[in-house]
Amino acid sequence: MANRKRNIQMKFYVTEEEKRLIDEKMAQLPTRRYGAYLRKMAIDGYIIQLDTTDIKRMNAALSAIGRNINQIAKRVNAGGGAYKADMREIQERLDEIWQLQRRIISSQR
Secondary structure, X not given: OOOOOOXXXXXXXXXXXXXXXXXXXXXXXXXXXXXHHHHXXXXXXXXXXXXXXXXXXXXXXXXXXXXXXXXXXXXXXXXXXXXXXXXXXXXXXXXXHHHXXXXXXXXXX
């Protein structure tokens, strides 16, 4: 044991599903040894972190538009009319969504 190159043991537990996923990923590589695979992934693996701020803002804008449309539809169905201010607000929100979509697409290039 004293002459081992790797003399520190690390242990962790996984669920059956996690074990199955590890096995599937290991099957794509030439190695069949868990130690070699897990060591390689822990050292050289990478984490993808996405910035979803723009997408969240777009979803909030979509929700606001949906609420406005529901309010307008309820008023129109009750015999009232649609107001120009409501339509203008919906158009402004749609413009905001288009801007957010363009920003998201341009940031992915």
